């Protein structure tokens with residue numbers, strides 16, 4: 001895993017969360033929105049390196065058209081009582097909970113980690129619709145570290161991409177409202193020479 005280490009000479013020595021005053025909300029329609037705060041975490045490359053080493057990454061398999069395929073990215077899920085692999089991740093989750101609790105009505109409690117090793121890793125179009133998000137509005141907050149990758153959104157069921165955010169280097173994006181029910185999101189593969197990216201998704205209880 002150490003070949004993936006990415007620390008940049010220009011990055012801060014210690015990861016440091018900024019403020020959330022610079023968030024810009026994009027209204028997608030149909031009750032869905034995305035908040036975006038570029039560069040929320042300073043020193044993101046340092047945290048990327050720490051998490052590449054500290055997270056016990058897993059390969060995931062899923063059935064597709066009758067065959068079992070390996071999902072093209074590494075993952076790890078931390079439930080609400082699992083100790084997180086780095087104090088900065090816990091700080092990010094708590095800061096986001098404080099910021100969004102009045103609007104969301106609850107706090108973020110789980111943390112899903114995904115490692116995109118290079119441009120061949122990706123996630124296909126989907127909504128996070130397991131659990132309460134199938135029927136209820138929710139928020140999924142994503143902190144991105146490492147090489148930026150496109151988070152694309154389209155209406156549920158197909159059609160053109162209606163919004164895209166290049167997420168990496170400490171960027172924050174929050175998908176909210178009806179987004180998981182009415183829209184789909186994806187991180188497409190890219191032929192550009194990109195380094196690793198980690199996406200950390202914070203969710204409320206009962207949403208996967």
Ligand SMILES: O=C(O)CCC(=O)C(=O)O
Nearest residue numbers: 114123128142151187199
């Ligand atoms: O990589 C990302 O930021 C998106 C991850 C995602 O959509 C998922 O794991 O459900």
